[in-house]
Amino acid sequence: MSSRCPVSLLFLLPLTLVACHRETRDYESDALLSNDRPVAFGANAYHLAQGQRLYAWMNCAGCHAHGGGGMGPPLRDDEWRYGGSMEQMVATILDGRPHGMPAFRDKITEDQAWQLATFVRAMSGRARQDMLAGRADEPANVEPLTLDSRKPVRRVTPKQDDATEE
Amino acid sequence: MKRAFAISAVFALGGCGGIQSAAGRDGMEGSLIGGLFEVFLWTTAAVYLFVLAYLAIALVRGRRHRREAAGLQGQPPPDADRKWRTGLIVFTGATALILAGLTIATWLTDRALAKAEQDSPVEIEVIGHQWWWEVRYDDPIPSRMVRTANELHLPVGRNARITLKSNDVIHSLWVPNLAGKQDLIPGRIADLVLHPERTGVFRAQCAEFCGLQHAKMALDVTVESEADFGRWKAAQLRPPPVPTGGGALAGYSLFQSRQCSSCHAIAGTPASGMVAPDLSHVASRRTIAAGTLPTTHANLAAWIDDPQAVKPGNNMPEVPLTEAELGAVTAYLETLK
């Protein structure tokens, strides 16, 4: 009889986890009202997931591919022509930039721009691992963020041609 | 007997099941399968009652035998073996016959369902999104294709073959009054054939959990006469006129220049967004937001003003509009009949 008491106490252990903070989905984008928007958006997995959806919907992928670039520069590396902080990325998205980035101010809302910046930040490897989703909300043709690893910037060096004279 | 009466009483009430009732028999599929269900129900009810009766008899007779056996010296009645064998044969035979009968009934129903798919159906494509339905009416002439959202119009008495696709997660289309469920699975193409037999307005909904607003992903199904259906389709093909003045014109300009046109499309205007419901004839629909709210001025305004309050977590953002702008956009949308 006495050996059962400590065992049953063990069953109470999970109750200690009740106090842990669980992230809530910020539907109303209350993060916009926060004093520290980069953290309010940038540390929130819901906003990251929404940014991932908007990246495809707003045709960002058309110019920047899945971070590798194309018509627009790559977003996965650590070179930022106009600044790589969250505020700078939001300004880039909303106001556009001189050499071809269109202005999305009247095409998306401000909280959507922050969500996109959160996702772009994750593409360049600066998001917390526990925020990344194992899959997107839609079938995708590229690997999920959890499997994506940021590559260092490659330097271009000329090399001798491979083909040798026969 | 009392139980059977109770069951049939429920079905009698089923006719008053309303616009979203699995007991409704408004479509051919529903009627056929409902009929088969009744065959099964009565047959198995009869078998059940028979077994109960047999059990009751066995219990009663068993008690009598025990009382008699208390007086006798314990040999079972001489013809018990033969009775057992006969009984077993009869039971097995009856079960086999009943099962065969039910199988034939099923087969006949299936055949009836399959045969019905052969006449020229209305070809519809339904693409499930989180959390709304994209509906396309296909036509051999592509420019006569109709693209709408969250509503189905079907001509009574004619088949409608619905091709089901999804681009994000698994949904399921369920029109309880007309037919069973069919899943919309990303990467797969499924078929559902409906053959409505009675005109009316019904409500369908998503029947596979698909995320935050799965509960508010409904579809209005209107079954109407062939002539009415033709009129509806012709109206859908006509692009709505661009407003000429007043609040509606201001609303039109706002719609084209602000966030609305990034996601929504309105025929005959530059707005060609494809990730959200087509709004070309939104004012002619009974409900908005996939069956969440009836289409009224107040509901339209409330929805545009704060979609997250109506359907938290859905993909429409809260577009910042002043009171006047909101009124103008609502006025414009109300002209889109």
Add this chain to the structure above:
Amino acid sequence: MKRPPMWLVVVLAVLIVVIVGGAIVLGAPDRRRDGPFGLRADQVAELPQPAARARPARWYEAPEPDQWTTQLGDPSGSRYSPLAEITAGNVGSLEVAFTFDTNNARGHEAAPLVVGDTMYVTTPYPNDVYALDLTRPRPTVKWHYQPRPLQASQGVACCDVVNRGAAYDGGRLFLNTLDGQTIALDAESGRELWRTKLAEINKGETITMAPLVAEGRVLVGVSGGEFGVRGRLTALEEGSGAVAWRAYSTGPDAEVLIGPEFKPYYAQDQGPDLGVHTWNPDGWRIGGGNPWGWISYDPELSMIYYGTGNPGPWNPSMRPGDNKWTAGIFARDVRTGKARWFYQSSPHDLFDHDDVNESILLDIPFNGRLRKVIARPGRTGFFYVIDRETGQVLSADPYAHVNSALRIDLVTGRPVVNPEKMPKPGRVTRNICPAAPGGKDWNPSAFSPRTGLVYIPHLNLCMDEGEVDANYIAGTPFLGADARMYAGPGGHRGVMTAWDPVGRRPVWRIREDLPLWSGALATGGDLVFYGTLDGWFKAVDARSGKLLWRHKLSSGIIGMPMTYRGPDGRQYVAIFAGVGGWSGAIVAGALDPADPTSALGFVNALGDLIPRTEPGGRLYVFALPG
């Protein structure tokens, strides 16, 4: 249980290894590299006999030796010069005569023009023009014109901010800018005569093509098939820049300039307003069909021939129907713009197979008599020979590896699409050949009347493509597909094929490691010149394909070679080095090879280009020593 004997165990083990290993080896896609590539030609067939050869059109006149006034060399599109000072015998000693730096690090696709003793050089964005005085041994800049196009136009150019060159006529130079203006300059002074705006960058419209001048009209198309731009060809008055006519590629017949004189050969192209009815409602307004490639001109028939680009979006399920009049060839009256016939090489295009490649106007013997045809290596991977009076396809044979279409049905004119290679929603379709840039993209081939062969610098690429939803927002890409490309069977990514249009087969082939994105040049010295993406400029024997000479340039080559006789009477060959374009975007744009879908899928095929070349525009002009 008794243990099995040792010999049985050994036999079984060997069998298992052989069977499993064989399955792995045989089942693997053929992507091994046979290398080294680019040094040898494979002989496939005999050269055609003179009587059985394709020949230039009856009215064809070779360009003057000291002139190269249009990018394709002459209106028939042959890229041929009769200059024969440089021959197969002496080309081995070809050396650099002079170079000219443009100080521009984007893709240089144009060829310089030469008129008399002046050379005209155009650059990619910002589309500067230089006039060089060739009378000096080290040419000097006579004048330098800067159109200053809008900076923001760089953001809506799908495939690097290239420019495919200028055109010269009657003392005037004509060019297009990235932000959609056509400009006429006085060739002598560089003074701007007129400029006409033809495109709106906020709608994703740009212009990268070279104009063509014919019968007093300057013909200019538009780019933007990846942006949902509605394509059109505009003819401007040569003297004033006023719009003479404009023919759209989609929409109602009145806007496509289709009238009673329109007589398409095939039944599927006949009917009223097909540019509306073969689309979902309003789909044609954002439907693409941009003519951004080559235009050829027949002065005898007064007709022009040009192709229209891909329909938008890439995702085909969003635009049911044949999507006329995209991905096909128009024949129009150059004076009025009215269409005479149309042939669609990709009805309801599934793979971004624009049809804007060059049409070379030839006369070929067909079934006993000489037919006037256009010969063109299409994006679909088929080499088409089409009667240029009626639009009938006389032959269509694959010059590249093709599995997306089984064949072209010559009765209906339609490709028989391989159902396995059709894109499906929510799925990735694998190993589609040719890939999106096709059997060959814009870079033009050359025709030599001496051999009767068309020299095609092309591709050997396949791709995996996955459909996604496309969304239209004006000024942003309208695609709906992710692609990744890789080498086709054999492991080589480019091919130089010498094709016999009459015999309908290749005569010789050079397999190249990298995709060929440069144009070709054929000369009277029986030489063919072309360049590779890692900077090798090569001269091969026109008859056998034997490599006779090559020179490594400072940057990859995506330009078009040209040749001229200088004021000193010597023959010069000029080519731009300056990697970029769609294929070279990984270098010109410094893209990240870790994302295979970058540059619309090209980065997956060219990750190894980064260490092999550097960006930087430089014109090289070669001559024999002495």
